[in-house]
Amino acid sequence: MSLRHGAVPMMRRKGLDKVAGIQGTTMRDGPASRSAVRSRAFNKARRHSRWVRFAKIAIPLGSLMGMAGVGVVAYYNPFQQIENLSFDSIGVSGTNVTMESPKLNGFKNDNRPYEVTASAATQDVRKPDLVQLKDLRARIVTDERGSVAKLQADSGTLDTKKETMRLRDNIVVTTDSGHEVKLRRAFVRFKAGSVVSEDPVSVSFGNGTIEAEGLDVSDNGKVMSFKGRVRTVIQPSSGSASPTSEAIGTGSTAPAPQQTSIRP
Structure with a gap:
């Protein structure tokens, strides 16, 4: 098999692409594509964290307000x-x-x-x-x-x-x-x-x-x-x-x- 100067065998190139792939991204996708994937993952995790923090505050606060309302009626029943x-x-x-x-x-x-x-x-x-x-x-x-x-x-x-x-x-x-x-x-x-x-x-x-x-x-x-x-x-x-x-x-x-x- 003859090779031209600077050429890479097709089999070897595919192997490199497979090794370099990140979640289905190849070397041909480039650094920008890998950065976008990481950014989407980070945003998803951040939204989840925000929801968890909101739930930790809202659920006890709602329960507390409900209990307070019942307490007010019990204490100050007109x-x-x-x-x-x-x-x-x-x-x-x-x-x-x-x-x-x-x-x-x-x-x-x-x-x-x-x-x-x-x-x-x-x-x-x-x-x-x-x-x-x-x-x-x-x-x-x-x-x-x-x-x-x-x-x-x-x-x-x-x-x-x-x-x-x-x-x-x-x-x-x-x-x-x-x-x-x-x-x-x-x-x-x-x-x-x-x-x-x-x-x-x-x-x-x-x-x-x-x-x-x-x-x-x-x-x-x-x-x-x-x-x-x-x-x-x-x-x-x-x-x-x-x-x-x-x-x-x-x-x-x-x-x-x-x-x-x-x-x-």
Whole structure:
């Protein structure tokens, strides 16, 4: 076999290439290619190290924060400041504490009991006196005979310090004497046994109805005062003479605002 000057046998060249190869890189790839491979490997290892360091910090920190949140609720449970309050379960979301099926009992100024329940109650720990209620119900004893007024609403805000409540949406009040009051919004004072509304109201009782622009219930529900324009409709009892249209419309034809009071 003849060789030209400077030539290297093919078999020997392949062997050198194989010996010089780094992870499949031959001498023909050059130093730059080997440097790129090492750089990729180094970057991969560095990313892994960063993730490990992050996990070592984040996982214990997350657990610690979770434990701290539970500890805060356990130590500073805003609901524990409310006397005669019971509930099924409690949960935490940020600064809000929510309890399921809360029930609150208390007494008015005349020592007659009242009870407030709801499907859920939420309280911000920064405002411990205010409780947001959902699907609430209230039961208030109105006299010494044990007569009861029942109240329901879609939502409301209970002030446990002042023992008052602001009601919103689909408010209905019923009494043992057969009265039913429907309101949009109302303000209740439990101690005084009063209800005030500045929005349109509708009252049905026995054989009549009353519609007005506002309502003030006082004296533990014994007196209802209607505000603004008042419209009263009285249906005759069976066997009595039919009232005239003027009699039926009494109250609705008055041009000026007026206030009418009745005692249930």
